[in-house]
Amino acid sequence: MAVTITRDTADTYFQTRLDKDVWNNFDIGLRDRAIVSAKDVISRSLGSDVTSETVSTSSEYYPDRAVYHQALYMLISSDHTANGELTGPKWNGSTQGGEAKDIELGKITAESLRWLNWRSGPTVKLARG
Secondary structure, eight states, rough: OOOOOHEEEEEEETHHHTTHHHTTTHHHHHHHHHHHHHHHHHHHTTTTTOOOOOTTTTTTTOOHHHHHHHHHHHHHSSSTTTSSSSOOOOOOOTTTTBBBOOOOOTSSOOOHHHTTSSSSOOOOOOOOO
């Protein structure tokens, strides 16, 4: 099944998730840009463009969901408030329970990596020749 990765498909995805209100509180334009940026970050890490959902029953590979979670992480970690104004870091570095959060923008979130079935990092194969 192929699904184009867009803000609309991300909106649909988050409607049934706990992060629905956090996602929806960001301006539509910011969500659009976050999806594009998240696709760039993940594509660069994978070494190929992420363009649609690819599901393999043996690998549990869902790049569309990885992009959605990466986009949300990037919005939460950015200098934008949920109303779209650029004011300063929105995320204070901890959850309501006080747990610390790593808010480095250049990294791929653990949740996104799990959707990419990238549990132990990339495999490097060496060949002589």
